[in-house]
Amino acid sequence: MTRLAIPRPIRRAQRSLRDRLPNFRVHRSGILLFLGVMGPGLIAGLAGNDAGGIATYSVLGAETGLRMLWILPITTVMLVVVLEMAARMGAVTGQGLGDLIRDEFGIRWTLFAMVVLLIANGSNVVAEFAGAAAALEIFGVPRFVTVPIVAAGIWALVVFAGYRVVERVFLSVAVVFLAYVVSAFVAGPNWGEVGRGLITPSVTFDPKTLGLMVATVGTTVTPYMFFYLQSSVADKGLGPEELPLERADAILGGIWTNVIALFIVVVAAVTIFPRGIHIQTAEEAAIALAPVAGNFAKALFAIGLFGASVLAATVMPLTTSYAVCESFGWESGVSRKFSEAPVFMGLYTALIVIGAIVVLVPGLPLFGVILVSQNLNGILLPIVLIFMLRLVNKPRLMGGHTNPLWLNVVAWGLTGLIILLTGILFGSSIASWL
Amino acid sequence: MFLSQVIGKPVLDRDGGGFGKVRDLIVALGEQYPPVTGLVIRVTGGREIFLPWSDVEEFETTGARLHTSSIDITTFRQRPNEIRLFMDLLDKQIVDVEGRKIVRVNDIQLAPVRERLRLVAVDVGLAGILRRLSLSGPGERLARALRMPIENYIEWEEVDPVESSVSSLKLRVPHQALATLHPADVAHIVEQLAPRDRTGILASLDDERAADVMEELSAEDQVDVLEALPPETAADILDEMGPDDAADLLADLSEERKTELLGLMEPDEASDVRELLTYGEETAGGLMTKDFITVSPDDTAQQVIDRLRELQPDANHVYYLYVIDADGMLVGTITLRGLIIADPDTKVREFIRPEPISVTVDTDADEAARAIARYNLLALPVVDEDGRMQGVVTVDDAMERALGEGWRKRLPEIFEPVEEK
Numbered sequence: 001m002t003r004l005a006i007p008r009p010i011r012r013a014q015r016s017l018r019d020r021l022p023n024f025r026v027h028r029s030g031i032l033l034f035l036g037v038m039g040p041g042l043i044a045g046l047a048g049n050d051a052g053g054i055a056t057y058s059v060l061g062a063e064t065g066l067r068m069l070w071i072l073p074i075t076t077v078m079l080v081v082v083l084e085m086a087a088r089m090g091a092v093t094g095q096g097l098g099d100l101i102r103d104e105f106g107i108r109w110t111l112f113a114m115v116v117l118l119i120a121n122g123s124n125v126v127a128e129f130a131g132a133a134a135a136l137e138i139f140g141v142p143r144f145v146t147v148p149i150v151a152a153g154i155w156a157l158v159v160f161a162g163y164r165v166v167e168r169v170f171l172s173v174a175v176v177f178l179a180y181v182v183s184a185f186v187a188g189p190n191w192g193e194v195g196r197g198l199i200t201p202s203v204t205f206d207p208k209t210l211g212l213m214v215a216t217v218g219t220t221v222t223p224y225m226f227f228y229l230q231s232s233v234a235d236k237g238l239g240p241e242e243l244p245l246e247r248a249d250a251i252l253g254g255i256w257t258n259v260i261a262l263f264i265v266v267v268a269a270v271t272i273f274p275r276g277i278h279i280q281t282a283e284e285a286a287i288a289l290a291p292v293a294g295n296f297a298k299a300l301f302a303i304g305l306f307g308a309s310v311l312a313a314t315v316m317p318l319t320t321s322y323a324v325c326e327s328f329g330w331e332s333g334v335s336r337k338f339s340e341a342p343v344f345m346g347l348y349t350a351l352i353v354i355g356a357i358v359v360l361v362p363g364l365p366l367f368g369v370i371l372v373s374q375n376l377n378g379i380l381l382p383i384v385l386i387f388m389l390r391l392v393n394k395p396r397l398m399g400g401h402t403n404p405l406w407l408n409v410v411a412w413g414l415t416g417l418i419i420l421l422t423g424i425l426f427g428s429s430i431a432s433w434l
Numbered sequence: 435m436f437l438s439q440v441i442g443k444p445v446l447d448r449d450g451g452g453f454g455k456v457r458d459l460i461v462a463l464g465e466q467y468p469p470v471t472g473l474v475i476r477v478t479g480g481r482e483i484f485l486p487w488s489d490v491e492e493f494e495t496t497g498a499r500l501h502t503s504s505i506d507i508t509t510f511r512q513r514p515n516e517i518r519l520f521m522d523l524l525d526k527q528i529v530d531v532e533g534r535k536i537v538r539v540n541d542i543q544l545a546p547v548r549e550r551l552r553l554v555a556v557d558v559g560l561a562g563i564l565r566r567l568s569l570s571g572p573g574e575r576l577a578r579a580l581r582m583p584i585e586n587y588i589e590w591e592e593v594d595p596v597e598s599s600v601s602s603l604k605l606r607v608p609h610q611a612l613a614t615l616h617p618a619d620v621a622h623i624v625e626q627l628a629p630r631d632r633t634g635i636l637a638s639l640d641d642e643r644a645a646d647v648m649e650e651l652s653a654e655d656q657v658d659v660l661e662a663l664p665p666e667t668a669a670d671i672l673d674e675m676g677p678d679d680a681a682d683l684l685a686d687l688s689e690e691r692k693t694e695l696l697g698l699m700e701p702d703e704a705s706d707v708r709e710l711l712t713y714g715e716e717t718a719g720g721l722m723t724k725d726f727i728t729v730s731p732d733d734t735a736q737q738v739i740d741r742l743r744e745l746q747p748d749a750n751h752v753y754y755l756y757v758i759d760a761d762g763m764l765v766g767t768i769t770l771r772g773l774i775i776a777d778p779d780t781k782v783r784e785f786i787r788p789e790p791i792s793v794t795v796d797t798d799a800d801e802a803a804r805a806i807a808r809y810n811l812l813a814l815p816v817v818d819e820d821g822r823m824q825g826v827v828t829v830d831d832a833m834e835r836a837l838g839e840g841w842r843k844r845l846p847e848i849f850e851p852v853e854e855k
Contacts (some may be wrong), residue, residue, distance in 0.1 A: 094629065094630040094631070095627045097630060099527070102525050102538065103525055105525060106524070106525055106566075107525060107540065107563060107566045107567065108566070108567065110525075111567065165739075220459060234628055234629075235628070235629070237630065237658050237662070239626075239630070327538075328563065329527065329537040329539075329540070329558060331535060340691030342582075345574070382762025401727075
C-alpha cells in the first residue's frame with residue numbers, strides 16, 4: 001500500500017510524544033481528592049530534611065544536648081505558618097511566588113529577590129553535594145569521584161527522566177528518616193528531660209550557639225520551599241475551594257518535618273553529646289544511628305544522607321531556574337532544547353556545575369560547608385518572608401483570603417525575631433573577633 | 435520612546451512651573467495601535483490626578499509640558515476600554531502569538547502614528563530589562579560579547595493577554611490574535627499557561643476550534659480544562675470532538691460530571707459516545723470511533739462521490755469507505771483511490787475489496803493495534819459478533835496505544851517533536 005499523507009494522525013502522534021506524563025488520573029472525590037491535594041506541602045516540608053537538615057540537627061544535638069530543644073516548637077510554628085501562606089497564595093492566585101513578585105513589585109525588586117534566591121539555593125546545592133560527598137566518604141569513596149558522577153547523574157535524570165519521577169522518589173526516601181525515630185526509642189533518652197528541654201528556653205549569646213540557632217531556622221524554613229510549594233499548588237490547578245485540604249497538607253507537612261528534626265536532635269544529644277565529639281565528618285554523625293543499626297549505623301546513615309542529598313540537589317536547581325525564568329519571562333522547561341531556553345538550561349546546568357566545583361575544593365570541611373550554607377539561608381530568609389507577607393496581604397490579589405490579624409502578628413513577629421537573631425549573631429561574631 | 439523613560443519625569447505647566455511627576459499613561463484599546471488618551475500625574479502631596487491628553491502640549495523623554503496652568507483637577511477615573519500602561523501592562527505576562535510563547539512585558543514602546551502617540555509594541559527582550567535597571571550600556575556590551583540576543587519587540591497586534599496576570603484589565607479578553615493560529619499552536623500556548631488561564635482561552639474560541647485545540651492537548655490537560663469550563667461550553671466542545679476522543683476524555687471524568695455533560699450534549703453525539711463508553715478500555719471497542727462512512731454495494735461511484743461532497747467528511751475518514759449490505763454486515767471496503775479511478779457509472783460491488791480485515795468489538799486493543807501495523811492500514815473496521823459494522827480503529831489511536839509510553843521513555847525529553855507548521 002502506498003503511503004498517504006495523514007495530517008491528523010501525524011499531529012496526534014506528535015502529541016503523544018509531547019504527552020510525556022503517565023496517564024494516571026485522580027478522580028476528584030472523597031479520599032482520592034484528599035490524596036490528590038495532599039503532597040506538595042508534605043514534599044516541601046520534607047525537603048527541609050536534606051543534607052543541610054540532617055547535618056544541622058545532628059550538630060545542634062551533639063553540641064548543645066537537649067538544651068536547645070525549645071527552638072524546635074518555634075521553628076515548627078514558623079514553618080507551618082509559612083507553608084500555609086504559600087499554599088494559600090498558590091491556590092488563590094494560581095501563580096508562583098516569582099510570578100507574583102514580578103507582577104506586583106516590578107523589575108528591580110524582582111532582580112533583588114532572584115539574586116537572594118540564587119544565593120540561598122546556590123548555597124543549598126553546595127550543601128547537597130557536600131552531603132553526598134560526605135555520605136560516600138563513609139564507604140571510602142573520595143569526593144572527587146562522587147561529586148562529578150552525582151552532578152552528571154542529576155543533570156541527566158531531570159533532563160531525560162522528567163521531574164515527576166524524582167518527586168515520587170523523594171517521598172519514598174523520606175522513609176529512611178524513620179530510622180532516627182526508632183534509634184531515639186532504642187537509645188532511651190530521659191523523656192522527662194526531653195519534655196523540659198522543649199519548653200524551657202535557655203540562650204547563651206556566644207557566636208557558636210547563635211550560629212546554630214540561625215542555621216536551624218535556615219534549614220527548617222528554606223526560601224526554596226515556598227517557591228516550590230506555591231508553584232506546585234498553582235500547577236496542579238488547585239483552587240480556593242480546595243483550601244481546607246491544602247491547609248491540612250501544609251500544616252501536616254510542617255509538623256511531620258519537625259517531628260523528624262526533633263528525633264534527630266534528641267538522638268544526637270543522647271549518643272554524641274555525652275562523648276564530647278564535635279561533628280566534622282559523616283562518620284561521626286552516623287554514631288546517632290548506632291542504637292538502632294549497631295555496626296550498620298554508618299551504612300544506614302550514609303544511605304539516608306546520600307539519598308536525601310541527591311534528591312534535594314535534583315529539585316533545588318530546577319525550582320530555582322523555573323522561578324528565575326518565569327519572573328523574567330524567559331522560556332523555561334526541561335523539555336526545551338538548549339537553544340530554545342538558553343537561560344533556563346544554562347542556569348540549571350550552572351547551579352549544578354558550580355555547586356559541584358565548590359565541594360571539590362581540596363581540604364574543605366564538608367560539614368562546615370553545610371552549616372555555613374544553612375546559616376546563609378537563615379540570614380536571607382527574612383527578605384523572602386517580607387516579600388511573601390506583603391503579597392499575601394494584598395486584597396487585590398487575595399480577595400477575602402488575606403492574612404487574618406493574628407496570623408500577621410505571628411508572622412511579622414517571627415520575621416522580626418529572625419532579623420533580631422541574625423543581628424545578634426553578626427554583633428557577637430564581630431565582638432568575638434575584636 | 436519607551437514607557438520606562440517617561441515614568442517619574444517632571445510635568446511642567448505652561449509657564450514652566452513644576453506641577454508633578456508622570457505616574458502612568460492611559461491608552462484606549464480597540465485600535466490596531468491604541469492611542470494614549472490620558473496622563474496620570476502624581477502631584478506634590480502624593481495625590482494622583484488624571485489629565486486628558488488634549489491638555490498635553492509636549493511629551494518627551496525629558497518630561498511633559500502642559501497647555502494650561504490652571505487645571506480642573508479631577509481624580510482619575512478609568513473608562514472600561516482603557517488600561518494604565520504602567521500599572522496594568524508593565525511586568526505582566528502576555529502571550530507572544532507569533533512566537534507561541536508566554537513572555538513578560540519588560541518595557542512598552544510608544545510612537546507617534548497618525549498624529550497621535552500610540553502604544554505600538556511591547557519589549558520582551560533583554561534590552562528592556564537593562565533599560566529599566568539603568569544598565570543599558572555595560573549590559574548590552576556584555577550581552578553582545580556573550581552573543582545573547584538583546585532586542586525582542588512584539589507588535590501590539592501579536593500580543594494576547596494572560597488573564598490572571600493582566601487581571602486588572604477587567605476587560606472581556608477577546609483572544610482575537612489566537613483565533614488565527616493553527617489549533618496545535620494554540621494547544622502549545624495553552625499548555626504553557628497556568629490552569630486557570632486555560633479555560634478563558636478555550637471559552638473564547640468557537641466550539642469547533644476549541645475542540646480541535648482540545649484534541650491536541652495531553653489527556654491530563656484535557657481533563658483539567660474540561661472540569662474548569664462551564665458545563666454548557668464543555669458539552670458544546672465535546673459535540674465537536676471525535677466521538678472516540680470525547681469518550682476517552684469523558685471516561686476520565688467523575689461519574690457525576692460525565693452524566694451531566696452527556697445530558698447536555700447533542701443527542702446523536704451523546705448516543706455514539708455512550709455506546710463507546712460501554713466497551714472496555716482494553717478492547718477494540720474501547721479504541722474505536724463511530725466516525726466512518728458506509729456505502730451500499732449497489733451505489734455507483736458517482737453516487738458515492740456525490741455523497742462525500744455532501745457529507746464533507748474530515749480528511750482521515752475519507753481514505754476508506756465501508757461497504758455494508760442491507761443488514762449492516764460488513765462485506766468489503768473501497769479505497770479513495772479505487773473510487774476516483776473508477777468509471778462514474780461502475781457499481782461499488784465491481785471495485786470492492788472483499789473480505790476485509792476486521793476485528794470484533796471485544797478483541798484485545800493491543801491485538802487490534804498490531805493488526806493495523808501488520809497490514810499497514812490507515813483504519814481497521816470493528817464488527818460485532820454477527821459481523822455488523824460498529825466502528826473503526828484509526829492508525830493514530832493504534833499508534834498511540836502501541837508506541838505511546840514506550841516512545842516517551844525512549845525519546846530523550848530534551849528533543850522536542852517537530853512542530854507542524
